[in-house]
Amino acid sequence: METKPNIQAVARLANVSIATVSRVINGQGGVRKKTEDRILKAIDELGYIRNAAARTMKKKETKTVGVIVPDIKNPFFPIVMAGIEQKAREKGYFTILSSTNESQAMEENIVKNFIERGVDGVIITTANENSDHLKVLQVQGIPIVAVDRSIKQLEADTVLVDNEKGTYEAVSHLISEGHEKIAIICGPLETTPAYRRLKGYKRALNDHNIMADERYIIKGNFQESSGYKGTRDLFLLDERPTAIFSSNNLMSLGCIKAMQDLNWKLGNEVSFIGFDDIDIATLVNPKLTVVSRPMNLLGELAFQLLHERMSVKDDLPKREYILSPELKIRDSCRLI
């Protein structure tokens, strides 16, 4: 098996120096048309493909951004990712994606590996908002954009959704439909989204003079199983809530499954609103009212922020987008 052709081989075949080949490869101009054609032909003939590692060594850039998500199986992230990828492609960047399974140790590994590989920037939904393990990026001068979860004590641009507002509106809607015994199934409260959603819930109750009831505040972990379990626990209460708010898509799934298994009649005996629009929302009967957010846009904006930071060398101020979620009213929270 002959060895892979390098720029050297191309230069030899085209009878020019490697410098000229490099100029052609990078479209820098200043090369006679005839020479260029000769080089292009040689490239084609040899099947030459430039070696990114060597290039990176000289240029100290990879045109790559690393994306870190906590759970690739949560459909939220592939959609955000699609938004990131689309914008990245437009700007000539490639993306590399890794999932941490919400493990900080894993996240540290990935970050280290990304640095080794010389990513030009990082977009992250961190597994742990205390930023110590991300400082290393800052030290290396690699720009960071936080998506969906902010990062404490770190100068990172951020793209969030107004979680509190979304939940506030959802719970207010439930109240306006006559509910007073409203439960919430929370995510891990050390994450901002989970915490903010709980806060919105409490504020809504408060603003409408309803006492928060600790029994109705269930601690979940953003996984389907905890939605299921939470719903069952609520069902077993002496005084069941008449409405449930679920803090994310996966848990909503668990909630609905539990209701079916318990024969707890959705929209009839119990109302429901979930955070994030999901496939099943319009399929179950009654259709689910949800707090919906622009997931694709979230990704697009994240890349845009990162791109600015990667291109502009001057210090930009820290920027923060907070997108408004939208309450999509369907049929799962009728007056009971």
Add this chain to the structure above:
Amino acid sequence: METKPNIQAVARLANVSIATVSRVINGQGGVRKKTEDRILKAIDELGYIRNAAARTMKKKETKTVGVIVPDIKNPFFPIVMAGIEQKAREKGYFTILSSTNESQAMEENIVKNFIERGVDGVIITTANENSDHLKVLQVQGIPIVAVDRSIKQLEADTVLVDNEKGTYEAVSHLISEGHEKIAIICGPLETTPAYRRLKGYKRALNDHNIMADERYIIKGNFQESSGYKGTRDLFLLDERPTAIFSSNNLMSLGCIKAMQDLNWKLGNEVSFIGFDDIDIATLVNPKLTVVSRPMNLLGELAFQLLHERMSVKDDLPKREYILSPELKIRDSCRLI
């Protein structure tokens, strides 16, 4: 801002040569404990992280595998991906993921970029099974594993599901429940999975002496919208089918939505089986009977095959796993 520390800087600080530092970094042994400690301390002090590009240049390997999928928004792929990643991590490999949106042009770009970056292997669900655009990988000596869709005229290991069998069993089940007017909504027939599923459908009808009816064979494209449209078209037929088989998860979603909108009563007026188990399957009423396949395992096996090929230098024979799908009988195809 001081420049990033390199192996040189570490060597200087630890008062050794770069060769010794390299040996420590790579855990090759043959270094006195005391020296090693000194080096480790220096590494820590400087925050040194090794430069993968330089390493790749020498070693000509990146410990990276590239994964190419046609549609990252289809939940099938993130799950396969999770399987790949898990096994890859175990073996010290990293994965980079890109999505083609079923575009061959995009796929070519990605492949080229992967080669530039020196991936050690590629796992792909190709957008076009005619392999011309993948030959370049073979030329470069980069091993390829095909997942879910095989690649024609290319020596690539393959991990498939027995699509024909899965569909055959599903349709046979429908027949055994008394159905004769059974429709199928196909995927793009130039892909093997779509084609095989159609084949299984036809064979099942044939084996049970039922004439295939062209009106009941709908051409879809694996997207939700085509499931929706196909179902509506079937509904508008003078002689409606009594059962529908949907060739993938996304189209199943569309089918169920259409049925609801048309008020075409699932399990009552029309039976249904879909390929691939999905979130909604156990949520709609009646619960969906589905053909289920081990998605995570698919990914695990794919990486395993790739890993063998990356490690073993000798020529291995072409290998092919064909996993059996399983018919999960629930309630959506009662006798009508």
Add this chain to the structure above:
DNA sequence: TCCTAAAATGTAAACGTTTAGATTTTATTC
């Protein structure tokens, strides 16, 4: 203490690019 083998460490050359700066070629003007 000296000798020797083994262990530890060092030297220097490559890997394939990019890019200043030097050199050659071409085009323009008189």
Add this chain to the structure above:
DNA sequence: GAATAAAATCTAAACGTTTACATTTTAGGA
């Protein structure tokens, strides 16, 4: 046709590792 400016091309030095091979140090025995 010579002088000059501009354009095209070339030379050579980096970039940060790994590693074969050379050299030095250490330890153990006589």
